[in-house]
Amino acid sequence: MTEGESAQDGTGGRAAPIEQATAPSPVVAIRAAIVRGEFVPNQRLVEADLSAQFGASRAGVRAALLELANEGLVERMQNRGARVRAVSLAEAVEICEVRMVLEGLCAAKAAERVTSAEIGELTSIGTAMRSAVASGDVLGYSELNQRLHRRVREIADQETATAVLERLRAQSVRHQFKLAMHPGRPAVSLPEHLAIIEAVCAHDADAAERAARAHLRSVIGALREADDAGTGVRHLP
Incomplete structure (x- = not known):
């Protein structure tokens, strides 16, 4: 059977057409x-x-x-x-300063809206992040890092903030991967992420916002430190 043809059902009739995979725009x-x-x-x-x-x-x-x-x-x-477009360190820092406000908002909203099932999911992410840091799995930690931030935004269900954050993160992509690779960075950011998870799961909106802001302040410091060390920076943690 070729692509685009539909399969026969068991009664001799025709089943729904098989959808063709479409290339991304x-x-x-x-x-x-x-x-x-x-x-x-x-x-x-x-x-x-x-x-x-x-x-x-x-x-x-x-x-x-x-x-x-x-x-x-x-x-x-x-x-x-x-x-x-190249993004300078100064612009990357400005992006983080805006993210600090918006990610704080999303963390607070997530704390207000998180369900029992979502608490279990965030807790599992935190456990996996601990394991990744303990085993030195930097790339795995970076992926979990992105997953955590994405899930907090999704749970917050603040569409305007999410749209702006996605755009800002894309713009600063060049200042992301090497930051995750910066010596000792995962061990520093792990407790920051765990604090966000703990506050969201506790339905403590104020603590969640403070934890998210504290994490982004730490990211700004790490960006400057990495730049001073000449390491440059790809997935902002």
Whole structure:
């Protein structure tokens, strides 16, 4: 049976058509490539190359680059097309300062709305984070880190804050992975994350907000320390 055909059901009739897998839109594909670090800061984004790489039309790629420019991921250059926008340390710090407020809000909202099932999920994430740090699994810890922040935002159900945070995190992607790799960073951030989990699970909105803000202040300090050490920084913890 070829793609797009529908399977026969047991009675000789036709079952529902089998859905074909669809490729992500150009904007989704290019955004994901930037976030994964496949395209480096200041790298030119050539429409013809992107069209071939992602199997999209030139018009679709052009529209995607315009949208990504509005998101702050891409920079349009006069008569020179587009390139991946570089984010300086100063801007990364500013992004963290805004995140501090919004992530604090989301943590407080999550504490007010968290269910018993979600408490179990957050507790499990915390346990897994402890294990990752104890075993030196830095990449695993980074993934759990992102998962925790994402779940707190989802539980908070504050759509406006979530939309802004997703955009800010994408913009600062270059200042993220190496921060997680910075010597000793997971051991420092673990208790900060556990404090957020504890406060949210205790339905203590004020404590959750304070814990989230304290964590982002710590991230700002780590960003500056990493920059001073010449390590630069990809998934902000």
